[in-house]
Every structure is written in structure tokens, then in C-alpha cells.
Amino acid sequence: MGPKIARTIGRGGKHRGMMDLDDMVMQDRPGVKLTEFADLSGYSWFRLAGRARLLAVIEDDHALSNFLIGLPDEMPMEVLGLGSNVIIRDGGIPGVVIKLGRGFRFLERREANRIRVGAGCLDAQVARFAEAESLAGFEFLSTIPGSIGGAAMMNAGAHGGAFHDRLVHLEAVDRHGQFITLRPDQIGASYRQTNIEQGLLVTGALLQGEPADQDEVSRRMARFQEERRQSQPSREKTGGSTFKNPKEAKAWQLIDEAGCRGLLHDGVRVSQKHCNFLINENATRANAIEELGEMVREKVYATSGVSLEWEIRRLGALA
Ligand SMILES: Cc1cc2nc3c(=O)[nH]c(=O)nc-3n(C[C@H](O)[C@H](O)[C@H](O)COP(=O)(O)OP(=O)(O)OC[C@H]3O[C@@H](n4cnc5c(N)ncnc54)[C@H](O)[C@@H]3O)c2cc1C
Known part of the structure; x- marks a missing residue:
């Protein structure tokens, strides 16, 4: 894939002391689309947000690793999933905001009733995939409007289920571009939180399902969705x-x-x-x-x- 660099200069103009970012924008980065001073209001469910000094949409894990290897340690960095659990303040994000692209939307059936899913998948897509595979345990995800990356970070849960109850391991890339795997005992998940360190990018997850009757899974999903419509x-x-x-x-x-x-x-x-x-x-x-x-x-x-x-x-x- 050839280099894709979009330069969109919005309000605010160039900023002294941000030369590293300017240098980064000038470099060819295959699989990375960069936008300067990006308006993030479309990336938050509130539809209101400040700007990112640099938005990087990254297509796959190798492009992500290379990008992070080249990112100076002192550069502020945030990652956004679907923006369904964030307020992005008006002053914006002074460094890089990373969004995961198409290469992080994989859904795979694995042996022993497991599924491997990309961090960019919608929670609802994972619930539907598990339903099609006659696997129970993911019905609660059908009502949560985020991505798997956000669910992993927030330990998203509903209807008595929570993301980390299903986790075999997480796949991630650290701030220095190294690929790592995290077991549940390294994550410290509890109610709506984890100890996943800031700067770690979740790229995928291996999850444990239970073999089940497909109609039962479908009925449970429909019930959860109806309960949701009534209450929220x-x-x-x-x-x-x-x-x-x-x-x-x-x-x-x-x-x-x-x-x-x-x-x-x-x-x-x-x-x-x-x-x-x-x-x-x-x-x-x-x-x-x-x-x-x-x-x-x-x-x-x-x-x-x-x-x-x-x-x-x-x-x-x-x-
Ligand atoms: C109408 C509505 C209903 C909701 N109902 C529920 C509910 O029932 N249960 C529930 O738990 N939540 C619920 N939420 C909140 C939200 O959907 C979840 O927290 C969801 O998991 C957030 O996912 P996201 O992709 O939108 O993450 P974002 O909001 O984009 O990000 C949330 C946090 O996760 C981090 N993050 C995102 N992706 C990654 C990644 N790949 N690697 C590392 N960090 C990452 C972000 O940096 C941020 O700190 C609801 C939200 C809305 C708007």
C-alpha cells in the first residue's frame, strides 16, 4: 500500500514547540493517514469535541507498530474507539490521536469454542458473529454501542455480563511499538475499569464462548435489546x-x-x-x-x- 498522508489545516495554525509533529507529517508512512488539527466532533457520541493536533488513522498492526516506534516518548497520545464513552474537551488533544482502521476488524472462529476479534470491531458485530457460530456468552455486547478496544479498556458490561469475564487474552502494541499479549491476571479488571496502562493500544482479543442453541442465543439478544429500548x-x-x-x-x-x-x-x-x-x-x-x-x-x-x-x-x- 502506498503512503497516504492527508494534510488538513484547520483553525489554530501551527504551534511553536510542536516541531516533532511537523516532522512526522512530512514522512511517508504506509498504512497511516494523518490529518493535522482534525475536528474530533464526529468521533465522539456527544458530537461535540475539540481538535486533535494530529489524527492518525492506522490500517493494521504492522503500520501501528512502525508508527509508535517513530513516536517520540514525550508526545501526548490518545486512542479513540467509537467515542461512546468520552468527552473530548474544547481545548482538544495537543498530541496524536490514534484511530484503528480496517485491518483491526477481523472476526475469527477458533478451536475450543473461542473467537478472536479485532479491537476495531463493533461490540454488536461480535455478538452477531457469536450468534451465527452458536456460541453463548456475548449476547450482552449486542446492546453496547462501542468497539472491542473500548470494551477491553473499560471492562464494558451489561445484563450481568462483562467483557473481561470472557477474556482468554488481549493482543496489544505498547508505546514503543512492541507486540504483547496480556493475560487476565495482568489486567486487573473490575467494575468498569482495568489496570491496562495508558499508552497501550489494544489490537485484538481472544474470547471464550459456550456452545449453545442458536435460537436461545437469538432470543436472549432480542430480550436484552428490548430491555435496553425501554430503559435508556x-x-x-x-x-x-x-x-x-x-x-x-x-x-x-x-x-x-x-x-x-x-x-x-x-x-x-x-x-x-x-x-x-x-x-x-x-x-x-x-x-x-x-x-x-x-x-x-x-x-x-x-x-x-x-x-x-x-x-x-x-x-x-x-x-
Ligand atoms: C447509549 C449508550 C449506552 C451505553 N451502554 C453501556 C453499557 O450498557 N455498558 C457499558 O459498559 N458501557 C456502556 N456505554 C459506554 C460505552 O459504550 C462503553 O464504555 C464502550 O466500551 C466504549 O467503547 P468505545 O469504542 O466507544 O470507546 P471510546 O469511548 O472511544 O474510548 C473509551 C476509552 O477506551 C480507550 N480505548 C478505546 N479503544 C482503545 C484501544 N484500541 N486500545 C486502548 N484503549 C482504547 C480510550 O482511550 C478511552 O479511554 C454506553 C454508551 C452509550 C452512548
């Missing part, structure tokens, strides 16, 4: 659950009791249907989402004494 807003500009459920109670209950259901701040609203969701109605600033979240945290603390912990990842600079 769909087709909204949201990041899903804003806060983790604390030990004491459900986050949505605490938010409701604090009188925050429907609360509006600068175009962002606490959902009427599920008050742990924040909805971008007509905001013009990504920071307004985080501001509303902080207002909710303060009110919940004042009424219940519980300090809610953000589940949504907040990336980049405020301004």
Missing part, C-alpha cells in the same frame, strides 16, 4: 452512563434524589428517561457536558454524602 434513551447525543454505580446505591437514584433529573446547563441536559445519562441537546461547547456533570456531582454529594466517580473518560485540555 436511544439515538441521543450521549456518552451513556456518566458515573459509575457506587457501592451504596445506583448512580441514577442518587442523581434523581438530588433533584437533577432534567437539569439543563448550556444546551446539555440530564436525561429525563435515565438520569445517569447526559444529553447534548444543542450545546456549542464540549466543556458544558463536563460542567453539568460536576454540578450533578456537587448536588449528589450535598444530598447523600456520596462522591460520584466519573465513568466517562474526559480527554484533552479544557481550553
Whole structure:
């Protein structure tokens, strides 16, 4: 594949002290498409975001490894999946944002009822693939609107299932471009979090399924999807659950009791249907989402004494 370099100069202009990035843009990098000052609003479910100094869409794991080998250690780097669990602040990301391309969307049946899936696959694609293979254990993924990379990082879960319950191992590339494999005991997964170190890029996963009757798998998926339609807003500009459920109670209950259901701040609203969701109605600033979240945290603390912990990842600079 020939080099693909797109140069899109947006607002902001060139920045002193970022010569390394300028140099990087000038180099030929097969399998890597670079965009300078990239608008990330299309990469976040909130449809509002700052810019990335450099967006790199990378086609396969060898291109990824080569790219990381050439990336200076001090260069800030973030990776985005489908952006369904992030706020990208208005100040944007001062370094490189990596998006995984087509070569990370593989789905393979393996022996012993296992599947190997690419980090760029949608969770729902993996659920449908397992269904077609008559494998149970992945039905919960059909209701989560992220990618496998995001699910691995966040230990995504629903309907009693969680990503890392199914994990045999993760495939990843580290910040220096080395290919590595991580076993579950090296990941430390717990409720909506892992100890996967910042800077590690998940590229794929080997997952364990259970042989099952295909109709049963299909029925379970349909039931989960119906439950989801009843309980959560769909087709909204949201990041899903804003806060983790604390030990004491459900986050949505605490938010409701604090009188925050429907609360509006600068175009962002606490959902009427599920008050742990924040909805971008007509905001013009990504920071307004985080501001509303902080207002909710303060009110919940004042009424219940519980300090809610953000589940949504907040990336980049405020301004
Ligand atoms: C309507 C709605 C419903 C939701 N319901 C649920 C639910 O039921 N259960 C649940 O757990 N979540 C839910 N979420 C949240 C979200 O879908 C999950 O957390 C999902 O796993 C995030 O995946 P993503 O690809 O969108 O990741 P992103 O939002 O793009 O990123 C999330 C984090 O993962 C990191 N990341 C992404 N890809 C990689 C990679 N390849 N390597 C390393 N790090 C990576 C990012 O840097 C970031 O820190 C919901 C969200 C929405 C909008």
C-alpha cells in the first residue's frame, strides 16, 4: 500500500514547540493517514469535541507498530474507539490521536469454542458473529454501542455480563511499538475499569464462548435489546452512563434524589428517561457536558454524602 498522508489545516495554525509533529507529517508512512488539527466532533457520541493536533488513522498492526516506534516518548497520545464513552474537551488533544482502521476488524472462529476479534470491531458485530457460530456468552455486547478496544479498556458490561469475564487474552502494541499479549491476571479488571496502562493500544482479543442453541442465543439478544429500548434513551447525543454505580446505591437514584433529573446547563441536559445519562441537546461547547456533570456531582454529594466517580473518560485540555 502506498503512503497516504492527508494534510488538513484547520483553525489554530501551527504551534511553536510542536516541531516533532511537523516532522512526522512530512514522512511517508504506509498504512497511516494523518490529518493535522482534525475536528474530533464526529468521533465522539456527544458530537461535540475539540481538535486533535494530529489524527492518525492506522490500517493494521504492522503500520501501528512502525508508527509508535517513530513516536517520540514525550508526545501526548490518545486512542479513540467509537467515542461512546468520552468527552473530548474544547481545548482538544495537543498530541496524536490514534484511530484503528480496517485491518483491526477481523472476526475469527477458533478451536475450543473461542473467537478472536479485532479491537476495531463493533461490540454488536461480535455478538452477531457469536450468534451465527452458536456460541453463548456475548449476547450482552449486542446492546453496547462501542468497539472491542473500548470494551477491553473499560471492562464494558451489561445484563450481568462483562467483557473481561470472557477474556482468554488481549493482543496489544505498547508505546514503543512492541507486540504483547496480556493475560487476565495482568489486567486487573473490575467494575468498569482495568489496570491496562495508558499508552497501550489494544489490537485484538481472544474470547471464550459456550456452545449453545442458536435460537436461545437469538432470543436472549432480542430480550436484552428490548430491555435496553425501554430503559435508556436511544439515538441521543450521549456518552451513556456518566458515573459509575457506587457501592451504596445506583448512580441514577442518587442523581434523581438530588433533584437533577432534567437539569439543563448550556444546551446539555440530564436525561429525563435515565438520569445517569447526559444529553447534548444543542450545546456549542464540549466543556458544558463536563460542567453539568460536576454540578450533578456537587448536588449528589450535598444530598447523600456520596462522591460520584466519573465513568466517562474526559480527554484533552479544557481550553
Ligand atoms: C447509549 C449508550 C449506552 C451505553 N451502554 C453501556 C453499557 O450498557 N455498558 C457499558 O459498559 N458501557 C456502556 N456505554 C459506554 C460505552 O459504550 C462503553 O464504555 C464502550 O466500551 C466504549 O467503547 P468505545 O469504542 O466507544 O470507546 P471510546 O469511548 O472511544 O474510548 C473509551 C476509552 O477506551 C480507550 N480505548 C478505546 N479503544 C482503545 C484501544 N484500541 N486500545 C486502548 N484503549 C482504547 C480510550 O482511550 C478511552 O479511554 C454506553 C454508551 C452509550 C452512548
